[in-house]
Amino acid sequence: MANSLATLSNYGRQLWEASQPLQLSTSANVFLQRTTTSSAPSAVTAQAQPGATLATYTMSISQIATAQQNMGLALTSAAATGLAPGSYNFNLQTGGKTYSLSFTVNSGDTNLTVLTNMAKAINAAGAPVTAKVATDTVAGTSRVVLTAQNTGTSNAFTLTDVTGNAVAYSGANTVSVAAANASYTLNGVPYTSTSNTIYLDNRKLSLNLLGTVTNATITVTPDTQAINNAINNFVTAYNNLVTFTAQNSQYISPQLLSILKQSYSYQAANLAAIGITQNQNGTLAINQTALTSALQNNLGLVETAFSGVNGLAVSAGFNAQQIATNPLTTFANPLPQLNTPYLSSYNWWGFLNTANLWSLLLPPGSFFNQLV
Incomplete structure (x- = not known):
């Protein structure tokens, strides 16, 4: 029992x-519980939280938000740098804030060494910009690549030399992808956004903008x-x-x-x-x-x-x-x-x-x- x-x-x-x-x-x-469907999942997807309003939205996207990217000059990796030994200072401006950066060039440094030290200085500054050195082993060249961590024009950035000419020599201030805001219409009303994630319905519905599209429909239904x-x-x-x-x-x-x-x-x-x-x-x-x-x-x-x-x-x-x-x-x-x-x-x-x-x-x- x-x-x-x-x-x-x-x-x-x-x-x-x-x-x-x-x-x-x-x-x-x-x-x-809710589930969502998109008529154009390659251009826009959605996620709905429990209790989201049951509805259908019509969206057209003319521009998705992009993050700025700069691509420096391709310099011969193993060649001796053209920068004289010494301390180099430069500024990075973004979001209304200026970051003062510096690194040292030593005698005998190669271009790869200089670009690596420059990227390290940028990453150590705590700015919302990430730097890396891209090396083409076939061509034997390297270049510094900088990317904003956030999309939108408010997150664009610039670099300027203060002491020396490291920015000019490396081409680090050359914009390869311009920062842009998302531009879209929702149920016929135009909007812009610095982000590709759009929140609706008191943040119970999020839309992810992935590409351009005309008259895509997003439907929120019960999760049957x-x-x-x-x-x-x-x-x-x-x-x-x-x-x-x-x-x-x-x-x-x-x-x-x-x-x-x-x-x-x-x-x-x-x-x-x-x-x-x-x-x-x-x-x-x-x-x-x-x-x-x-x-x-x-x-x-x-x-x-x-x-x-x-x-x-x-x-x-x-x-x-x-x-x-x-x-x-x-x-x-x-x-x-x-x-x-x-x-x-x-x-x-x-x-x-x-x-x-x-x-x-x-x-x-x-x-x-x-x-x-």
């Missing part, structure tokens, strides 16, 4: 957990696949609990099985209409074709059947919570073979309060929790 009641509690917890996504009062409410998965998980957990309860009736109160079966009856008509029927043994069967059709065409009915007043997930979830959290002996089947002169009163569920029963079953000094 102890093992059966412990397993019953485990199945109850599984059903309780499986019911949570199908209840409107929980944070895991699957009916709030997530709901379908939650329902299938719930039915599996429900059937496991009902089946185990029936198979262990010698240990488990028969009233529990009756209560579990009754959970279906409250919304029987709506559940049948969406493809969820009850077998004679109390387990549930899913007509997947009918359920898929209901999810696509009558989601409100699905929500009512599971999450409305006396919905299956609400009612069965409550029962499962009681099984998982009440003392195991709450659901024990009275053992008529025991000649007990007195059995204590039944609790509000109608199940036996079996504290006295366990005192007869266990030897003196034993505790029920030592058995499970």
Whole structure:
């Protein structure tokens, strides 16, 4: 009996957990989950947070935001640098801020060494600009490449020599890709943005601009696949609990099985209409074709059947919570073979309060929790 009641509690917890996504009062409410589709996924994609407004947006993109990139002159890597030994100072201006940079050229330094030290000075400054040295091993040349970390014209940058001519010699201030803002229309209204990530609907919807496009549509819909998965998980957990309860009736109160079966009856008509029927043994069967059709065409009915007043997930979830959290002996089947002169009163569920029963079953000094 102890093992059966412990397993019953485990199945109850599984059903309780499986019911949570199908209840409107929980944070895991699957009916709030969203999915998005784009008619032009190569140009714009979208992600929706739970509770995002169900809607369709029309977008045209004439320009995506770009980050500035500078590409210096190709200098012979192994050749002695044309810069005289000494300290070289230069400024990097971006975002209204000036960064003062410097590095040293030593006698005998090659162009590769000079460009590497220059890139290190830029990266060490903490500016939102990244520098690297690109080397063409076939041509035997190297050049410094600078890239803004953020897109948009407000993140453009310039370099100017202060002491010496390292910027001019390296060509580091040569713009190869100009900074640009994104330019687009949303539902016919024009906008610009320094970023290619656009937030809408109180940041519950984000759009990612990837390329130019005309009249692309982005649609936010309920995540019917997530709901379908939650329902299938719930039915599996429900059937496991009902089946185990029936198979262990010698240990488990028969009233529990009756209560579990009754959970279906409250919304029987709506559940049948969406493809969820009850077998004679109390387990549930899913007509997947009918359920898929209901999810696509009558989601409100699905929500009512599971999450409305006396919905299956609400009612069965409550029962499962009681099984998982009440003392195991709450659901024990009275053992008529025991000649007990007195059995204590039944609790509000109608199940036996079996504290006295366990005192007869266990030897003196034993505790029920030592058995499970």
